[in-house]
Amino acid sequence: MPGYGQIKWKKVKKMLDVCAAGYTREDKKHRSWIRYRGLTARLSLGEHGSRENPELELASIKSMVRLFGIEECAARELEQLR
Amino acid sequence: MKRYPIIFGLRDLIQGDGFLAGVAMEGRALVHEEDDGCVWVEGVNPGGFAGSGRNPAEAIESFRREYTAALYDMAEEARTFQEFQRHVQEFFGNAGATPVREWDEAVMDVRAGRVEAEWMNRRSAETPRWVQVVELQQPKPQNNEISEGAALAA
Numbered sequence: 001m002p003g004y005g006q007i008k009w010k011k012v013k014k015m016l017d018v019c020a021a022g023y024t025r026e027d028k029k030h031r032s033w034i035r036y037r038g039l040t041a042r043l044s045l046g047e048h049g050s051r052e053n054p055e056l057e058l059a060s061i062k063s064m065v066r067l068f069g070i071e072e073c074a075a076r077e078l079e080q081l082r
Numbered sequence: 083m084k085r086y087p088i089i090f091g092l093r094d095l096i097q098g099d100g101f102l103a104g105v106a107m108e109g110r111a112l113v114h115e116e117d118d119g120c121v122w123v124e125g126v127n128p129g130g131f132a133g134s135g136r137n138p139a140e141a142i143e144s145f146r147r148e149y150t151a152a153l154y155d156m157a158e159e160a161r162t163f164q165e166f167q168r169h170v171q172e173f174f175g176n177a178g179a180t181p182v183r184e185w186d187e188a189v190m191d192v193r194a195g196r197v198e199a200e201w202m203n204r205r206s207a208e209t210p211r212w213v214q215v216v217e218l219q220q221p222k223p224q225n226n227e228i229s230e231g232a233a234l235a236a
Contacts, residue, residue, distance in 0.1 A: 004120045004134035028155035031131075031148075040176055041130040042152050059122035060148075063132035066124065067178035 006046035006055040007080055019065075019073035032056070036068050086113040086138075086197060087188035088123075089205050091230030092146070095218070096153050101163040104225065105153060105170055106214045110235065111145060112185050113138055125149070126185045127211050129177045138201065142232055167215040174213040185235075192236045199234050207235035 016023050016034070023036040032043040032054075041064035046055030058080060065074040065081060075081045087110065094105045110126045115138070122134040123145035131152055133144025152173060160166035189207040191197050218225070 004122055029158050030151040030155050033155070039130060039178065040173075042148065042155070044131070044133075044148055044151070057132075057134065059124070059132040059134035059144075062122065063124045063130060063181075066180045067130040067176070069179055071180065 005058040005080065006048070007058055007061055007078065008053050008055055010053050011078060012043075012056055012061055015074050015077035018077055019070040020068055034064055039067055041067050083117055084115040084197070085184065085188040085191070086115070086199050086202070087185045087192065087207065087235040088113055088142075088202070088232045089207070089209050089211075089230075089235045090232040092149065093227050093229040094150065094153055096157050096166070098157045098160055098163060098166050101166070102218045102221070103157070103163060103166055104214075104216045104218050106227070106229075107174065108209065108212050108230070109174065110185060110211060111232075112181055112188060113141065124181055126181045127177050128152075128173045128175070129181055163217045167217075170215045171213060189235050192234060197234075202232070202234040204236040205230070205233040209235075 020036045023034055026033045034041045034043060043060040043064065044057040046057055048055050062081065065071050089110050091108050096103045096105055109128055112124045112126055113121065114124065115121050121138050121141040122132055123141045124132045131148045133141055133148045135141035135144050156169040157166055160169055
């Protein structure tokens with residue numbers, strides 16, 4: 001997997017729709033929480049992006065994917081995770 | 083790519099809605115140093131969050147900020163201290179199979195001498211992991227405690 005960087009939320013959402021069906025997203029004051037199968041990932045926002053399509057830190061996404069155990073599927077859906 | 087298993091000790095004072103909480107945690111994380119030189123630190127216990135940077139020190143500092151942000155968000159959500167305490171305990175138990183397995187493998191690598199990390203102190207990988215959340219009714223300087231910080235699990 002590559003090093004740090006950012007990914008737009010819409011791309012992450014598309015991946016989650018395929019790889020973590022049934023997940024939920026809650027925007028908290030400091031971070032976005034993604035819940036799936038009883039586990040919670042906390043995503044860090046990048047400096048840019050719109051409110052509707054924020055940039056998310058790549059390290060947060062990698063951590064989330066590994067927490068949920070969806071690495072193989074996520075790598076197919078997101079080139080930044082290969 | 084290089085991996086470093088770390089143990090960290092953190093102490094925080096968190097303000098909630100009508101309560102002040104002391105959070106003490108001894109947890110573990112995995113430092114990933116990618117081939118392109120970028121570094122990211124992934125929580126193992128607690129899991130599901132990460133920091134990153136251009137070098138290990140920067141990445142660990144970023145990880146610390148993410149940990150703090152997680153506690154602050156939990157404090158925002160909690161209507162009572164007991165609810166905050168439950169959130170933190172659940173957070174501590176939030177762990178994925180892959181990071182846990184890789185952390186254990188990285189410890190084996192350290193013990194076999196395959197990991198060079200002279201820039202870090204070492205602590206036993208068997209150091210107990212725990213979390214304590216207390217409501218502070220009567221603050222006293224005797225309660226202040228310097229946290230251990232991060233060390234390589236060996």
